[in-house]
Amino acid sequence: MTLHQMPAEDAKPAYNYAYLDEQTKRMIRRALLKAVAVPGYQVPFGSREMPLARGWGTGGIQITAAIIGPADTLKVIDQGADDTTNAVSIRKFFERTANARTSEATEEATIIQTRHRIPEAPLKPGQVMVYQVPMPEPLRRLEPREAETRKMHAWAEYGLMQVKLYEDIARYGEITKTYDYPVLVNDRYVMAPSPIPKFDNPKMHMSPSLQLFGAGREKRIYALPPYTSVKSLDFEDHPFRIQSWSQPCGLCGAADSYLDEVVIDDRGGRMFVCSDSHYCETRRAQGHRGTMLGDAAASGLVQPSSPHPEEAAGAAVSKDDPVVSGASTSILRDAPDGAPQDEGSREQRM
Amino acid sequence: MTAQDMISPGFSDPVFQSQAAFRALLAALSEPGTGQRVAAEIAPPEGLASATATALLTLADYETPVWLPAALRDGAAGAWLRFHCGATLVDDPAEAAFAVIDGAADAPKLSAFNPGTDQFPDRSTTVIVQVAGLEGGAAFTLSGPGVPGNRRIAPQGLRPGFTAELRENGALYPLGVDVVLTHGDGLIGLPRSTRIGEAR
Numbered sequence: 001m002t003l004h005q006m007p008a009e010d011a012k013p014a015y016n017y018a019y020l021d022e023q024t025k026r027m028i029r030r031a032l033l034k035a036v037a038v039p040g041y042q043v044p045f046g047s048r049e050m051p052l053a054r055g056w057g058t059g060g061i062q063i064t065a066a067i068i069g070p071a072d073t074l075k076v077i078d079q080g081a082d083d084t085t086n087a088v089s090i091r092k093f094f095e096r097t098a099n100a101r102t103s104e105a106t107e108e109a110t111i112i113q114t115r116h117r118i119p120e121a122p123l124k125p126g127q128v129m130v131y132q133v134p135m136p137e138p139l140r141r142l143e144p145r146e147a148e149t150r151k152m153h154a155w156a157e158y159g160l161m162q163v164k165l166y167e168d169i170a171r172y173g174e175i176t177k178t179y180d181y182p183v184l185v186n187d188r189y190v191m192a193p194s195p196i197p198k199f200d201n202p203k204m205h206m207s208p209s210l211q212l213f214g215a216g217r218e219k220r221i222y223a224l225p226p227y228t229s230v231k232s233l234d235f236e237d238h239p240f241r242i243q244s245w246s247q248p249c250g251l252c253g254a255a256d257s258y259l260d261e262v263v264i265d266d267r268g269g270r271m272f273v274c275s276d277s278h279y280c281e282t283r284r285a286q287g288h289r290g291t292m293l294g295d296a297a298a299s300g301l302v303q304p305s306s307p308h309p310e311e312a313a314g315a316a317v318s319k320d321d322p323v324v325s326g327a328s329t330s331i332l333r334d335a336p337d338g339a340p341q342d343e344g345s346r347e348q349r350m
Numbered sequence: 351m352t353a354q355d356m357i358s359p360g361f362s363d364p365v366f367q368s369q370a371a372f373r374a375l376l377a378a379l380s381e382p383g384t385g386q387r388v389a390a391e392i393a394p395p396e397g398l399a400s401a402t403a404t405a406l407l408t409l410a411d412y413e414t415p416v417w418l419p420a421a422l423r424d425g426a427a428g429a430w431l432r433f434h435c436g437a438t439l440v441d442d443p444a445e446a447a448f449a450v451i452d453g454a455a456d457a458p459k460l461s462a463f464n465p466g467t468d469q470f471p472d473r474s475t476t477v478i479v480q481v482a483g484l485e486g487g488a489a490f491t492l493s494g495p496g497v498p499g500n501r502r503i504a505p506q507g508l509r510p511g512f513t514a515e516l517r518e519n520g521a522l523y524p525l526g527v528d529v530v531l532t533h534g535d536g537l538i539g540l541p542r543s544t545r546i547g548e549a550r
Contacts, residue, residue, distance in 0.1 A: 186543065
C-alpha cells in the first residue's frame, strides 16, 4: 500500500485562512459594501469554484469566508436544523479552514449561515445572517432574459410581478407562493428573500441584524442593512399572510414557531415539529412538553441525549403534559429536498 | 533616497488585519453614522489618515483604479498605494473605484465621481473624505436603511455646502457615490441610501 499514502490524522491542507485567497476576499468584500449601500440590489461578483458543488451553499460559504475572523462564533442551519448534512458539512468546513468557533445556540452566534430559514429566537444587533440563495432574481420565472430583468430593476418596472400575484388570486383565490415570497426593499428593489417560508418574511423587516445573501451559481451578492424596510408584496384587499398550523409542535408545544410535518409511520401517522431544532431543544430543556414527545421517543423518532442537569433541575414541568425520561432530546430526521414543507398548514391573517 | 521615496510598511498580518478592518467598514456602511475604529497599527504615508490607509489596503488592488489629489498622488501616498495595492492611480475622478479627498478642499465635488449606471449602480466610486474630526463640528441628522429612527453626526472640517452635496447625491438613489468619513483611526459611513436631514 505504498501508492496510497494516507495523510496523518492532524494533517491540514495549506489553504489560506477561510479557504479563499486574499484577492478573492477583497473582491467579495467590495461587492458586500456596495450591496449594503444599495439594499436589495443584486451585485454581480466573481463566484469561485468551491470544494463542493454549486447549489450546496457556495454563495453563502464565500460570503462567510470573506467576513469571518477569529472573534466570530459561527452557527450554520439547514431548514432550521443544526444537525442536517449541509449544516454539518459547512460547519466542519469552517472549523477546518478557519479554525472557527462554532455553536448551535442562536444567541451565541455572531455569524449565522442559513439555508432556507431564519431562527425563531429574535436576532440581535451585531449578528450577521448569511443566506444561501439558489435563485437571486425574483423576476426570473417571469422574464428569463437577464438583460431584461436588469432593465426592470433599473427602472423599478415591477408591474409583471404584481400581475403574477394577481393571477394567483384570480385563479386560486389567494397568492399561492409560500416560500421565496417576493419583498420590496427600502421602497425600491423587489428582492428574493431566498427560499425561506413566507412565515419568516416579517422577521426581515427592520431586523436589528445585518443580512447578507450569496448566490454562488448565479454569481450575485445582495444585502439588507439592519433596520431596513422589507415589505412582502400584496394587495390592499388581499393582505400578506403567513402560515399557521392547527396544532402546536408535538415535541415542545410551541405554537409560535414554523413547523415541519414529519411522517412517523406507514399508516398515515404524522406529527408537526419545530423546524428550528435549537429552538425546540431549548424549549424542551426549559421543561416544555409537547403532546407527542412520549410517542416520538417510543417510536424511535426522538433520541434521548445527554441531559443538561443544571437546566433540567430548575425546569418547571407542567402536570398535564407527558414527561419522558431524559430532560433533553434531539430529533432524528433528514434534510428535506427543495422547498420548505407547507402541507398541513393553513393561512391565517397576520 | 529622500524621505518621500521611502515606502512605509503595510499590514504586518494582512489576513487578520484586513478582515478586522473590513468588518469595521461593513459596520460603518451598514449602520450609517456609527463611529467605527480600525485597530490596525500601520504607519500611513504622509497625507493619509490611518483609517484611510487601512481601508485602501483592505479594499484596493489591481482591479480598482484610485483617485488621489495631485499632491498625494505625486508624493509618498501615491508610491505607497502603487507598491502595496498595485492600484492604478487615475487622473479622471469619474474613472475611480476609490477616491480620497480632503473634506475642506473645494474640489473635486462629489458629483465629479462616478455615480454608477441605472443597470449597474454598484459600479460607483467610494469616496473617502478625510476630515479634521468625526465629532464636534456642525451637526446634521441621518435616516434611512441602517438607522433606527434618526442618528446625529457632527464631523469637523467639511467644506461649506458638503451636506448639500450629500443630499444631491442621495437624490440620485439608487445611483450615487458612497462616502466614508475618516479621521485618525476612526471612520463613519455615509452610503447613498442615507437621507441627510437639516442641520441642528
